[in-house]
Amino acid sequence: MKRLKVFFFLLPVIQLSSKIYGQFGREQYYSSEPWYYEAGVGLGVLNCITDVGGANGEVKYYFNEIKAKNFRFSGSLYGSIVYHNFIGARLEVWKGQIRSADSDIKGNSIYALYKRNRNLSFKSNITDISLLFDFRPLAYLELEPRRGVPEPYVTTGLTWFSFKPKTLYEDRWVDLKPLHTEGEGFPEYPAVSEYSLKQLNIPIGLGIRYRISERLHLRLEYVHHILFTDYLDDASSQKFINPDLFDKYLPPASVPDAKALFNRTINGRTPPRRGNPENHDTYMSISLKLGIMLGGIY
Numbered sequence: 128m129k130r131l132k133v134f135f136f137l138l139p140v141i142q143l144s145s146k147i148y149g150q151f152g153r154e155q156y157y158s159s160e161p162w163y164y165e166a167g168v169g170l171g172v173l174n175c176i177t178d179v180g181g182a183n184g185e186v187k188y189y190f191n192e193i194k195a196k197n198f199r200f201s202g203s204l205y206g207s208i209v210y211h212n213f214i215g216a217r218l219e220v221w222k223g224q225i226r227s228a229d230s231d232i233k234g235n236s237i238y239a240l241y242k243r244n245r246n247l248s249f250k251s252n253i254t255d256i257s258l259l260f261d262f263r264p265l266a267y268l269e270l271e272p273r274r275g276v277p278e279p280y281v282t283t284g285l286t287w288f289s290f291k292p293k294t295l296y297e298d299r300w301v302d303l304k305p306l307h308t309e310g311e312g313f314p315e316y317p318a319v320s321e322y323s324l325k326q327l328n329i330p331i332g333l334g335i336r337y338r339i340s341e342r343l344h345l346r347l348e349y350v351h352h353i354l355f356t357d358y359l360d361d362a363s364s365q366k367f368i369n370p371d372l373f374d375k376y377l378p379p380a381s382v383p384d385a386k387a388l389f390n391r392t393i394n395g396r397t398p399p400r401r402g403n404p405e406n407h408d409t410y411m412s413i414s415l416k417l418g419i420m421l422g423g424i425y
Contacts, residue, residue, distance in 0.1 A: 157212045157266060164421040165215070167346075169203035171414025173223040177360035178402040179247045180227030185238040193411075194231055199224040201253075201412060213266035217259040217282075225290075225410050226250035227360060245398045246391040248294050249303065249360045253410065255288035255352075257330055277335035277347075286352060289325045292361040296388060303361035306377070306385040309401065310368040313376055322358040329353040346416040352409055359408035365400040 174197050181192045201223025209215035228248035232239045263280040265272060272278045293300045304324060310316035332350030339345060357363035373385040392398055 157271065158209070158420070160422065161211055162422070163209050165205075165207045165209060165217075165418045166421060167205055167416050167418030169205065169219075169221075169346075169348075169414040169416035171201050171203070171223075171348075171412050172198040173201045173225050173253060173410055173412050174198050175225040175227060175359060175408065175410040177227055177249075177408040178357070178362040178406075179249055179360040180229055180231050181242075183232055183234040183239055184236045194227065196231055197225065197227055199226065201414070203414065203416070205416070205418075207261070209261075211266070213263045215261040215263075217257075217261055217284075219257045219259060221253070221255045221257070221412065223253050223412070224250060225253055225359070241398055244393050244396075245401070246393050247360070247362055247401075249292045249362075250294075250300075251290045251292045251359065253288060253290055255286045255328075257284055257286040259284040259330065259332075261334075263336070274338075277337040280334050280336060282330070282332040282334060282348070282350065284330055286328045286330050287325070288328060288352075290359060291324055292359065294361075294388060296384065301384055301388065303388065304358075306381055306388060307373075308361060308368075308385060308389040309364040310372060313368070313372055315372060316364075316368060319364050322356055326354070326356055328355065342420045344418050344420075346414075346418065348414050348416060349411070350414075351411045354407050354409050357402070357404055357407045359410065362402035363404045364402055365404065367397055367401050 174193050176189070176192045180194060180197070181187065183191070201221060203219050203221045205217055205219035207215045207217035226249065229242040229245050230248065232242045259282045261280050261282045263278060265278055292303045294303055295301075304322070307313065309319050311319050312321040313319070330350045330352050332348055334346050334348035337345045337347075367390050370386045370389060373382045373389075377385055390397060390401075
């Protein structure tokens with residue numbers, strides 16, 4: 128009976144404490160304003176999956192196609208507007224680089240031997256401008272993260288990006304697109320179209336957001352870009368073209384490079400295929416972002 132009296136005495140105190148704690152948590156973590164702004168910077172790395180390089184064997188499952196050697200540093204600036212803490216629109220500008228090479232393939236499988244013998248390689252600077260929509264499910268469900276616990280979010284949108292594949296040849300970097308290494312635009316190969324160095328893609332990403340102080344927070348974010356091109360590495364078509372056509376369609380100064388680079392096999396034999404047009408290329412980013420809230424209060 129005594130314990131029961133103590134319980135009924137403490138029950139209002141517990142309820143009041145829970146209410147105060149809930150209000151304190153909301154004021155401390157989420158903005159009390161319906162709209163607020165953020166700005167920030169990001170540092171990270173870019174990588175890619177293309178026809179060049181990739182997995183060591185014929186079995187491919189995304190992550191084994193991503194070579195640690197290919198990570199290159201990148202940076203970004205962004206600004207966003209957030210509505211009721213759970214959804215935001217973000218404009219972000221990225222600059223970075225990707226690369227890959229058949230010579231990185233390891234092992235003695237038929238696939239590995241074929242790719243090493245094919246001996247293609249490339250690098251490309253990437254500039255992308257993304258309009259992203261961030262969705263924070265905990266805020267939408269009115270579930271507040273505990274202090275010190277990161278808040279998850281998902282992001283998607285639309286990206287405009289530019290690229291320019293190059294390869295190292297005789298100690299100089301050569302632009303590959305002007306060489307038409309696969310006969311892009313040649314009448315003899317009507318199925319092989321010219322590709323644009325400026326295109327759109329669809330980014331899809333996951334992230335976690337960690338609050339440092341009232342106005343500062345960190346984001347750790349992974350974004351995969353779905354591309355509509357297979358020419359990020361200047362390799363897509365299965366067949367190697369007739370090199371005599373370079374004399375017919377290219378400026379004389381470009382012909383030697385085109386003939387040297389369209390087929391770079393080590394043993395001089397033509398490989399079974401140059402590329403794989405069935406799968407588009409992709410690139411992805413991992414970044415750490417520091418953001419500051421410019422409007423609204425926690």
